[in-house]
Amino acid sequence: MIIYGVALLAICTLAGVILGDMLGMLLGVKSNVGGVGIAMILLICVRLWMHKRGGLTKDCEMGVGFWGAMYIPVVVAMAANQNVVAALHGGPLAVLAAVGSVVVCGCTIALISRTHKGEPLPDEPVALAPTSTVAGGR
Incomplete structure (x- = not known):
């Protein structure tokens, strides 16, 4: 299910926030330092690890892919608060x-x-447009 991809992202986000807060405390900054970046790196590493072991279903991959595409808008929104x-x-x-x-x-x-x-990606097959019939003509 797609929800598993979102759950994987949530776990990585929580870990990233905790590690970012700890990094901020170590640096003496009263803020989260790199929590979102850490979360995305964790998500990439976990996704690759699961993919190599065969534990990543297509639906889970879709959930992770959706949030991977949302990464830049989320970072921009968070950076606006800084x-x-x-x-x-x-x-x-x-x-x-x-x-x-x-x-x-x-x-x-x-x-x-x-x-x-690595090998270059193969060419995508060209999909033909479906033919349509004229209205009223059977």
Whole structure:
């Protein structure tokens, strides 16, 4: 069922929020640090692990895929609640975290693109449009 995909996302979100709060406490910030990002990384890892072991049904995959597509709007909505000006006045940690995350993501993408030698995806079959009959003509 699709609901299993949503349940998987909920578990990953709860784990991400808890880990983000703990990271915030370790850094001395009174906020969740990276909870949504941690949740999405957990979701990707769990989905790949389940897929390799055959425990991910098609319906569950649809639920996970739906929320994976909703990731960017959710992050944008959550980022709208952050006070960037106060974060910048609070110290260089916010700027360092932003620059560091961009550099790490860029290096990771470059590494993956250079090391992945997978097969290209097959072409999708072309679906023919159904023929319609003229109204009244039998």
